[in-house]
Amino acid sequence: MGQTRQIVGPVLMWLLVAATIGALSEVPSWSAELSDAMTVDPWIGIGDIISPVVLGVLVLMYLVMLFRTWADKEFLPVTRLLFGAGAATVFAVLNFMLQNSFGKPRPCHVQELGGVCPGDASFGYPSGFAVIVFALAVGLALALPWTAYLAFPLAILEGVASIMAGHQYPHDVLAGAVLGGLGTLGLLYMLSKVQARMAENLAATQDHKSVNE
Numbered sequence: 001m002g003q004t005r006q007i008v009g010p011v012l013m014w015l016l017v018a019a020t021i022g023a024l025s026e027v028p029s030w031s032a033e034l035s036d037a038m039t040v041d042p043w044i045g046i047g048d049i050i051s052p053v054v055l056g057v058l059v060l061m062y063l064v065m066l067f068r069t070w071a072d073k074e075f076l077p078v079t080r081l082l083f084g085a086g087a088a089t090v091f092a093v094l095n096f097m098l099q100n101s102f103g104k105p106r107p108c109h110v111q112e113l114g115g116v117c118p119g120d121a122s123f124g125y126p127s128g129f130a131v132i133v134f135a136l137a138v139g140l141a142l143a144l145p146w147t148a149y150l151a152f153p154l155a156i157l158e159g160v161a162s163i164m165a166g167h168q169y170p171h172d173v174l175a176g177a178v179l180g181g182l183g184t185l186g187l188l189y190m191l192s193k194v195q196a197r198m199a200e201n202l203a204a205t206q207d208h209k210s211v212n213e
Contacts, residue, residue, distance in 0.1 A: 006192065013185060013186035017179050020175060020179075021126060027104075032169065034170045035163060041114070047165030047166070050158075051165055055129055055132065058136050061151070061154075065140060076143075085136075088180070098126060099126070105120070127159070127162060127168045127175070135180035138185050
């Protein structure tokens with residue numbers, strides 16, 4: 001029964017991800033209206049700065065937690081963080097393929113908003129930054145639950161900032177968050193037993209080295 005849940009649960013999550021991305025593939029009216037309301041001075045310039053900074057902070061936080069857990073020999077969190085980083089990479093690559101498949105322009109491509117705008121060949125749907133930050137937030141939360149109180153607010157802040165900058169429509173961010181967050185959650189849940197076995201092997205290897213020393 002447990003084995004079945006480990007497969008059915010992630011599959012249902014990925015179906016929800018696919019349904020969400022399909023349903024939001026055209027710009028909804030609420031998203032366009034919200035984008036217009038948020039892309040005004042001085043928020044455009046502020047969003048330009050905050051969005052990449054928050055992404056950098058989350059990546060740095062992830063690396064610090066990875067090194068800290070390794071130094072403290074917390075092998076299950078280490079393994080979960082490694083798998084989380086792998087999942088974030090997988091979904092970032094998948095998202096790049098989706099972006100090029102949908103070919104949806106960013107708000108700053110459609111109208112002159114000021115600020116820094118990515119090139120016309122850089123498509124906005126789903127949001128690449130949202131995929132990465134929500135995938136990392138899920139990876140951190142599953143490995144070290146207490147980090148969720150910082151990781152998810154940072155991920156949400158990045159999404160809001162990218163909308164203010166005119167780089168994304170709100171539905172771009174929503175689709176990216178669903179793909180990065182639920183996609184990563186499903187993959188890590190499916191591989192939870194693999195993570196546990198790897199953690200046990202790391203602990204056994206470390207104990208063996210300690211005995212030999």
